[in-house]
Amino acid sequence: MNEMLKGRKSQIVTKGQDDVAIACGKASIAGSVSQRACVFCGSRVVLYPIADALHLIHGPVGCAAYTWDIRGSLSSGPQLHRLSFTTDLKEKEVVFGGETRLYNALISLIDNYKPKAAFVYATCIVGVIGDDMEAVCRRVTREKGIDVIPLMSEGFNGTKKDGYKIACAALSKLIGTDQTSVVPEHSINILGDFNLAGELWMLAEYYRRMGVNMVACMTGDGRIDDVRKAHKAKLNVVQCSGSMTYLAKDMEDKYGIPFMKVSYFGIEDMSDALYEVARFFKSDEMMQKARELVREELSKLLPELQKYRAQLEGKKAAIYVGGAFKAISLVKALRLLGMKTVVVGSQTGNQDDYNLLKELCDEGTIIVDDSNPNELSEFVKQTGANLFIGGVKERPIAFKLGLGFCDHNHERKEALAGYEGMLNFAKEVHASVCSPVWKFMK
Numbered sequence: 001m002n003e004m005l006k007g008r009k010s011q012i013v014t015k016g017q018d019d020v021a022i023a024c025g026k027a028s029i030a031g032s033v034s035q036r037a038c039v040f041c042g043s044r045v046v047l048y049p050i051a052d053a054l055h056l057i058h059g060p061v062g063c064a065a066y067t068w069d070i071r072g073s074l075s076s077g078p079q080l081h082r083l084s085f086t087t088d089l090k091e092k093e094v095v096f097g098g099e100t101r102l103y104n105a106l107i108s109l110i111d112n113y114k115p116k117a118a119f120v121y122a123t124c125i126v127g128v129i130g131d132d133m134e135a136v137c138r139r140v141t142r143e144k145g146i147d148v149i150p151l152m153s154e155g156f157n158g159t160k161k162d163g164y165k166i167a168c169a170a171l172s173k174l175i176g177t178d179q180t181s182v183v184p185e186h187s188i189n190i191l192g193d194f195n196l197a198g199e200l201w202m203l204a205e206y207y208r209r210m211g212v213n214m215v216a217c218m219t220g221d222g223r224i225d226d227v228r229k230a231h232k233a234k235l236n237v238v239q240c241s242g243s244m245t246y247l248a249k250d251m252e253d254k255y256g257i258p259f260m261k262v263s264y265f266g267i268e269d270m271s272d273a274l275y276e277v278a279r280f281f282k283s284d285e286m287m288q289k290a291r292e293l294v295r296e297e298l299s300k301l302l303p304e305l306q307k308y309r310a311q312l313e314g315k316k317a318a319i320y321v322g323g324a325f326k327a328i329s330l331v332k333a334l335r336l337l338g339m340k341t342v343v344v345g346s347q348t349g350n351q352d353d354y355n356l357l358k359e360l361c362d363e364g365t366i367i368v369d370d371s372n373p374n375e376l377s378e379f380v381k382q383t384g385a386n387l388f389i390g391g392v393k394e395r396p397i398a399f400k401l402g403l404g405f406c407d408h409n410h411e412r413k414e415a416l417a418g419y420e421g422m423l424n425f426a427k428e429v430h431a432s433v434c435s436p437v438w439k440f441m442k
């Protein structure tokens with residue numbers, strides 16, 4: 001590929017051709033136009049679904065607009081998370097400082113919206129002008145009697161992954177602050193589900209049918225009071241491992257709560273997520289209920305999937321998503337539909353994720369870390385993919401090249417997790433790949 005930057009070579013491997021481990025976890029190289037978002041965005045997407053908290057962006061209005069309503073996360077109650085408040089820093093504050101403006105904004109918003117807690121996000125310019133955000137947050141915490149938590153998430157200060165860590169540290173400050181609540185014996189926390197299109201509600205219902213109680217979800221349909229008592233759960237079930245493993249490890253160290261990584265995408269991984277929890281609690285009754293649930297769901301789902309498989313058999317897919325764990329589930333889910341993955345990559349995957357992907361994929365599959373539009377377009381052309389699975393930044397690549405697209409990112413409005421989600425996924429893939437519109441593309 002002629003367009004590839006030399007420094008990117010080690011982050012691209014082809015199964016069966018390159019017998020080296022892929023390089024990953026590195027800062028994006030200059031000029032690459034990485035698909036990754038900034039540190040601030042990383043923090044914002046993790047905490048966004050906490051619906052009864054105030055989210056205030058200390059920075060220019062552009063940073064706030066960029067992350068306004070950034071996820072399709074649903075709330076069963078308050079909707080405060082959907083508002084993107086900002087201190088709207090301008091030239092005057094850049095010269096004279098924005099601390100007074102931040103203080104006034106916090107006081108006014110807390111008085112108006114009565115949030116349970118507040119998260120204040122630092123953006124690039126705050127790091128440059130050096131506002132003492134922590135001091136302002138301490139003062140408002142004292143005066144208003146609620147937790148006002150600063151996130152030092154200046155956009156330039158690392159990668160999106162660093163933003164995840166900062167968000168996890170903010171959650172960690174709240175966890176353990178409720179010592180009085182009592183939770184049932186078989187209790188878990190779900191980490192890394194963001195309740196996109198109501199997915200959390202489906203998952204919580206599966207666990208409820210098995211006799212498992214959910215103390216807190218961090219952060220889908222999140223509530224501050226649930227986060228405070230999350231240390232009472234017996235197990236952390238981590239879905240978006242890229243963003244939430246930091247918190248799971250922190251809770252293991254502080255409270256001795258073990259964690260397991262799962263995925264809720266595709267039949268195989270969804271079922272394993274239920275069985276693994278039953279195994280953890282060493283309950284035969286729970287395992288029995290999990291088996292019954294899986295049997296019941298599959299008896300409805302499999303005949304439906306067959307209809308789509310008949311037309312999708314042999315089609316090729318390219319996948320580029322945020323976390324590699326999701327990519328692994330997608331490869332399996334596509335296989336179930338008779339499709340072959342020819343390109344797969346992620347923004348934030350680690351070595352273990354990529355090793356697993358390499359094991360799972362067919363010979364000739366291109367595996368890529370921290371890619372860019374130029375590379376992705378080339379890979380799609382080279383491999384003749386019929387479908388691109390990605391997010392808002394990958395959609396134009398697919399449409400410009402004239403191939404089907406499936407949105408599997410955090411903005412989506414369609415539930416793709418669980419058994420119901422697998423059927424939605426099959427329908428969406430089928431509608432996109434088999435659309436008659438492609439025959440008009442040259």
Ligand code: SF4
Nearest residue numbers: 038040063123124155
């Ligand atoms: S990179 Fe900086 S300026 Fe751009 S959105 Fe992120 S915080 Fe805002």
